Amino acid sequence: MKTIYKTDVVLFGGGVAGLWLLNHLKQVGYSAILLENESLGGIQTIHSQGVIHSGFKYQNNPIIVAQLKQMRQAWIDALQGSGIVQLTKTKIFAQKQHYWTQNKTVNTDFYDDLVGDDFKRLSKTDFPTVLKHPNYTGQVFEAAEMVLDMPSLINNLYENVADCIFKIKDKPVFYFNENGSMNAIRLEKDTIIEAQFFIFCAGAGNESLMNDLKINSLSFQSFQKIQKRPLHQVLIQKPDLPSFYGVCVSPEQGAFTPVIITTHYNNKKQKVWYLGGDIATKGVERSEKEQISFAQTEMQRLLPHLHWSDATWTTLRVDRAEPLQAAASLPTDVCVDVCMNAIQVFPVKFALMPEVADKVLTIFKSLKIKAIAQSTLPKLDKPTLLKPIWFESCKRI
Numbered sequence: 001m002k003t004i005y006k007t008d009v010v011l012f013g014g015g016v017a018g019l020w021l022l023n024h025l026k027q028v029g030y031s032a033i034l035l036e037n038e039s040l041g042g043i044q045t046i047h048s049q050g051v052i053h054s055g056f057k058y059q060n061n062p063i064i065v066a067q068l069k070q071m072r073q074a075w076i077d078a079l080q081g082s083g084i085v086q087l088t089k090t091k092i093f094a095q096k097q098h099y100w101t102q103n104k105t106v107n108t109d110f111y112d113d114l115v116g117d118d119f120k121r122l123s124k125t126d127f128p129t130v131l132k133h134p135n136y137t138g139q140v141f142e143a144a145e146m147v148l149d150m151p152s153l154i155n156n157l158y159e160n161v162a163d164c165i166f167k168i169k170d171k172p173v174f175y176f177n178e179n180g181s182m183n184a185i186r187l188e189k190d191t192i193i194e195a196q197f198f199i200f201c202a203g204a205g206n207e208s209l210m211n212d213l214k215i216n217s218l219s220f221q222s223f224q225k226i227q228k229r230p231l232h233q234v235l236i237q238k239p240d241l242p243s244f245y246g247v248c249v250s251p252e253q254g255a256f257t258p259v260i261i262t263t264h265y266n267n268k269k270q271k272v273w274y275l276g277g278d279i280a281t282k283g284v285e286r287s288e289k290e291q292i293s294f295a296q297t298e299m300q301r302l303l304p305h306l307h308w309s310d311a312t313w314t315t316l317r318v319d320r321a322e323p324l325q326a327a328a329s330l331p332t333d334v335c336v337d338v339c340m341n342a343i344q345v346f347p348v349k350f351a352l353m354p355e356v357a358d359k360v361l362t363i364f365k366s367l368k369i370k371a372i373a374q375s376t377l378p379k380l381d382k383p384t385l386l387k388p389i390w391f392e393s394c395k396r397i
């Protein structure tokens with residue numbers, strides 16, 4: 001027997017995009033239900049490096065730089081509990097990131113030009129522990145870029161609105177009005193959810209959802225196609241690792257950021273370094289063994305004063321999911337792609353979620369979407385929270 005539930009908005013995908021939007025929409029008075037088909041935390045979100053970028057790393061992308069600059073205050077408000085989305089239970093790993101060069105011969109004119117309130121050149125006495133070594137001769141800048149513990153962010157976003165989040169096992173069946181807009185979905189156990197609006201925040205999963213939608217209705221053909229940009233991240237564990245949140249910069253070699261290092265914790269509360277940047281983008285062609293061997297050489301080159309013989313190494317392949325770009329480049333803007341009464345979302349950077357939420361609300365306003373329904377909640381299972389790969393100890397290779 002069919003059971004019909006009602007809500008204002010249905011969201012697909014429990015990564016940061018879906019969870020943030022669910023929190024925001026609920027706070028401003030809409031009823032909403034989020035559906036996740038695997039585990040919360042997504043594919044990309046839980047394995048992101050957690051950096052609230054201020055744009056220093058993306059100087060060739062002015063729109064993203066301008067947007068990221070605006071985001072810092074929105075995140076501070078959320079983390080302090082004075083924003084629309086409340087993140088007071090989210091752990092902040094670091095208030096600052098360090099931009100550092102391998103040695104003193106690297107030309108830093110590019111970074112000197114960025115110096116201001118949020119980007120400072122440091123003197124040796126203020127260097128982070130890992131670079132405070134007599135043999136380290138490089139130059140260090142401090143950027144006002146917070147780094148978050150992503151599992152705690154996901155947990156916080158989930159706990160705020162846990163009653164509205166459900167796990168789905170089967171593909172949804174879409175129902176349409178005569179004008180081609182969507183009006184409901186059918187899920188397992190003959191559960192029907194009627195809604196005014198549908199938001200697709202399923203990362204790479206948007207591709208298959210969009211294909212199903214496009215097959216069933218001509219109205220949604222204009223939704224953008226997606227691209228996946230693969231990464232091959234590296235993880236290092238060793239007993240005496242210091243905490244480090246650092247972007248190695250090498251502008252004169254054309255290799256913009258040879259490595260970006262963030263520090264996370266495994267299930268035994270031991271530190272794990274997580275390596276992204278060029279090492280991960282250029283490492284997609286390497287096998288796991290080749291990538292580890294490359295990372296070992298690279299860390300020896302960049303941080304030779306650390307001893308790496310007692311380190312264990314592993315790698316993670318993960319795709320960034322974004323709207324399709326010419327030459328598969330980094331998109332120049334967040335994607336909030338509207339068609340009839342549905343939106344497809346790709347934040348591009350999780351740090352841009354406040355911007356995404358503002359754009360969604362602007363669309364709701366322009367389409368005169370009013371909060372009308374009190375959600376009636378379906379009797380479906382609850383999803384679990386995904387654990388990041390660094391939670392288990394790294395294996396020795």
Ligand SMILES: Cc1cc2nc3c(=O)[nH]c(=O)nc-3n(C[C@H](O)[C@H](O)[C@H](O)COP(=O)(O)OP(=O)(O)OC[C@H]3O[C@@H](n4cnc5c(N)ncnc54)[C@H](O)[C@@H]3O)c2cc1C
Nearest residue numbers: 013015016017042044045048049051202203205348350351
């Ligand atoms: C290695 C890496 C490092 C990064 N570092 C940073 C960083 O430091 N700072 C930054 O700002 N950004 C960073 N990013 C980018 C950022 O992580 C992403 O932009 C963001 O997490 C995307 O979130 P999302 O919710 O759109 O997608 P995802 O996190 O991929 O979540 C999508 C969710 O949808 C679910 N789903 C899929 N299909 C369906 C379906 N049919 N029905 C229901 N649910 C479905 C998935 O299971 C998943 O839970 C990084 C990305 C990567 C890959």
